[in-house]
Amino acid sequence: MNQMWFQPAPASARERAIQVPGGGCCVVAVTAGDVLRIVDPEGLQGALLYARAGTFEPAGEAPFLESLLANGIDGAEVARATLAAGDVAPSDLAGLAVLAGETQAGAVWEGIAAQASLCLVAAPGRAMAPEAQDVPTALRLTIRSTQSTAGQAPPPLAPPLQDIRIDAATARAFTVRAGQFIQIIDVDGRQCADFLAFDAAELAEGREFGLDATTTHTLMGTSSPKPGLHAKYFDARMVPLVEVVQDTVGRHDTFMLACSAKYYEDMGYPGHSNCTDNFNAVLTRHGIASRKGWPAINFFYNTIPGPHDRIDMDEPWSRPGDYVLLRALTDLVCATSSCADDIDPANGWEPTDIHVRVYDAACDFPRGMSHRTMPDSEPRLTRETGFHPATAALTRKFEDYRGFWLPSCFSAAGPIEEYWACRERAVVLDLSALRKFEVTGPDAEALMQRAITRDVRKLAIGQIVYAAMCYEHGGMIDDGTLFRLGENNFRWVCGDAYCGPWLREMAERHGLKVWVRESTDQLHNLSIQGPRARHVLHPILVTPPHQPSISELKWFRFTVGRLAGVPVVVSRTGYTGELGYEVWCHPGQGPAVWRAVMEAGAPHGLVPAGLAALDMLRIEAGLVFAEYEFCDQTDPFEAGIGFAVAAAKSEAYSGQEALARRRAAPQRRLVGLDLIGNEAVGHGDPVYIGRAQVGVITSAARSPVLRKTIALARLDLSAAKIGTAVEIGKLDGHRKRLAASVVPFPHYDPEKTRVRAEPALGTPPPRPTSPTETVETAGMPA
Structure with missing residues (x-):
């Protein structure tokens, strides 16, 4: 034994x-x-x-x-x-x-x-x-x-067909039918569970086809499980056996050997219980031959690609009740183990139980992965926006963007056609994943004055300002736009959900009477962008007499009204470098707003666009993106948005002293790069002068309108002068180099004449800048 x-x-x-x-x-x-x-x-x-x-x-x-x-x-x-x-x-x-x-x-x-x-x-x-x-x-x-409550599994997601407890350091085999769902639960947290699956029909004919690591890695092109098309696990015939539907952890090893007797023998523990032997014992009755080591999906196992091509590991990220939900794509014989490893951190040094539930194929489980705002926050599965019923009818290409399913592109067009529609006509984008926070109370202005880099006291009701939010050391928390809805009423729109807790912490620290409440799930938004955007909204947006009409609305202002009878806020903002607006509504009224916009936009050639086209648009326009152009180690000047830091703001704000030092003694600068040649570069690629690395690519794209590859890069000040020749390193950074030169940014419409455009309704839209026209003029101040 x-x-x-x-x-x-x-x-x-x-x-x-x-x-x-x-x-x-x-x-x-x-x-x-x-x-x-x-x-x-x-x-x-x-x-x-x-x-x-x-x-x-x-x-x-x-x-x-x-x-x-x-x-x-x-x-x-x-x-x-x-x-x-x-x-x-x-x-x-x-x-x-x-x-x-x-x-x-x-x-x-x-x-x-x-x-x-x-x-x-x-x-x-x-x-x-x-x-x-x-x-x-x-x-x-x-x-x-x-x-x-140790050992208590969480409540089932639906009435289970099978309810299986796998005691610590054991394994169980079970069968499931095509379409049924398999929930693998880490009951007490920090416990690995290896998973095997075999085509049941092939086993009945004496042929063994189980999950295959090499095939799965190759076909997926990634080692991280993601819901939908890129979550399938294949056998050696390239037949998918299971797909991931839900994952509340997001940190797993997706295919290594289950622990075997050899591992423990080499560590000095002969005879130690192990997953491979446990699998062999339970699979024999299904006619499956024993192995010395089983390649398995190692759910909850935390492996880390270490330096020098080593695989390291640490305690699992899973917490009590975390689970993975799979769907069987054919009739299967499955086996799941509770890993027996207690000689290293793999199971937190203390193996515990795994629980498996099988649910009927008729269950309607939403797809998603869990997200936590803070380490101690409750997890939330990826959710749909208010416009998802409309967008899901037009595409199956969605990606999990900050906890929401957003379209990558649409089936009728694709990223390039969507890009040109924005530059020449108009597009509509679902950007509901933006986080929104309602900041109210008598000290609301005082809080935002302390929290962001702009002078909030200069902001008029109905006006919007773009700003950075920084830590005391000057590193950025996020960028965003601040709406002033009233004397003591603001709305902060940003990308990072941590902004809310951080604002509340600041309010408490300074004794301010103010409330910061997240309204992300109450306020979803469509972005209508392109030279015909105003023409699309004009016939369907009605504003009261005391509010600006769509033709009167100035850049970085907002108005209140009704769009096709639906209450909305409309702001003249965007993320494309084109004339554009954002329509903010309650998600429950999203489908009605989508229909109205699409119908009004049809005569103007409006099409829906996804995140792939948006990325090309924003890079051309020199618009920054979190974790690319900035992070908590970069300040607004290094991120290319120094214009968003008030030069003369007498009242103290977070990061003020650090930013003053950094402004006076800059070390790095965000610049534009034009590449010579058509080879692709991407975020993180090193930039060299000679053997010395002088910076890094933050974002890059093949520009359709400029017909060349362009990039944004953060360079040492000594290399940031316009016209400087640099090289982008590939392979080890030295074996292959791509020539480039430093140019002003934004690459496209550097004076932002299009986004500020005020053409009268009925006039033809301005033509996008062609590659032969001058674009090498001064960019936004840094």
Whole structure:
């Protein structure tokens, strides 16, 4: 019998963490003695708690649960079904208003359950109008139990067909039918699970076709699992056997050998239990020959490409309850193990159980990977935007962009045609993944004055300003646009969800009375860009008399109105270098806005565009992108947006002293590069003068309008002079060099005449700059 060198984990009190979405509700169970804690992370969010009478101490009155559920709160249908499954009627639960009024960020209610009860927790709130700021926000709910929850699998995603517990350091085999879903759950966290799958029909004929590492790596072209087309695992015939549907971790080794007897023997542990032997034992009855080592999908196993071509490893990233959801693409014989490794960090030194559930093929599980705003945040699966019903009918090419499914391109055209449509006519892009934060309260202006590099006090109501947000050392957190909706009302639109927590931390540190609440899920946006953009919006946008019309709207201003009857905010902003607008609406009204824009745009040649075309457009226009042109190690000057740092801002703001030093003594500068030749370069490629590396490519593209390869690069100041000859290193940086020269940027329309254009309605659109016309004029100041 195989030996194991680990001790079972001691029982201890554990917490369950749940996020209640803003405007929604969820049902949880408590037992006597459990501590229920409800936190309002962002402030101003009410919290309602429904439980059997006497479960918690009395608090403020709440509306009857039946009326709450009937009033359209999100999650009502699931809540009703969960209560009914527990034989609980809404009338059986008494309501408590546990958080109400002007609660500050981080407000807490805590209660100890006097008895067992199903509980419904609600974060009430209506859909936010685009011009309003009364956004419902999420509540954080934790249940601290006196009993150990170790070894408890999370609730099933649907009624399971099979419910299989794989004890620590063992393996189990099971069969699934084509279309069924396989959920592999890390029960207690930090536990690897190897997975094998074989074509069941071929096994019945005596032929063994299982998952093949070489074929899968080759066909996928990547070692990272991603949902959809690029998540399939193949056998040696190039037949897909399974695909990834959901992944709450995102960090796995996608194909190495399961641990074997040889590994432990070489480490001095002969006879140690191992996954390969465990697989051999359970697969024999299916006619599968034993092996010395099984190539397996190593879910939750954390391998790291180390220096000198070594594979290193550390503790898994998975947390209790994390899982991977697969779909069987044919009838399969599967085997899953709980890895036996307890002699290194692979399983956190302490192997624990794995749980497997199989679900019916009729289940409708959304595809996605989990994202966390902060390390301790609850994970959220990739979600769809309000325009997804429309875009999904036009393309199957989506990518997970900052937690949202956005189109890469559309089936009817493709990136190049979409690019030219933007330069010559108009396009519509779904950019709803932008993060939005409502900043309100008497100290809202004071907070934003401290937080960004612009002088906020100069910003008029209805105006927008582009700015950087920096740490104290001058490195950038993010860039974004700040809308002034009122005297004490702002909206920060950016790319990084961390901006919200950082603003709240700053407000608390300086004792400011201000609320920062995320409205990303209440405000989605379409970008209408191109020389005909104004013509597209003019017939469908109606604004009240006190608001600018579309023909009056100036650059970096916004207006409020209705588009085809839908309440919207329209801003004259964009990310393409063309005349353009962004339409902001509630996601529930996204399909109506999409239809209206597409119908109005048809006579003007408007087409939908995706992220691939957008990347070409923004690089030509010299517009920066997070983790490419900037990060927390670069300042706004090095990122090429020094113009966004106020030169004379007397009030202190984050990073002010560091930025003053960096402005006075710059070390690096963002420049444009023109490449000689047509070979491709990309982000991260080194830039050389002679043997010395003087910088790095931040972004690059083949420019359709300029008919050449262009790049943005961050170079040492000594190499940043216009006309300097440089080389881009490929291979090891020395064996292959591509010649280039430093040029001004933006490469396209450097004076930004097109984005500032004010043509009268009815005039023909301006023609894009041709390659023979002068583009080598001064770029934006840095």
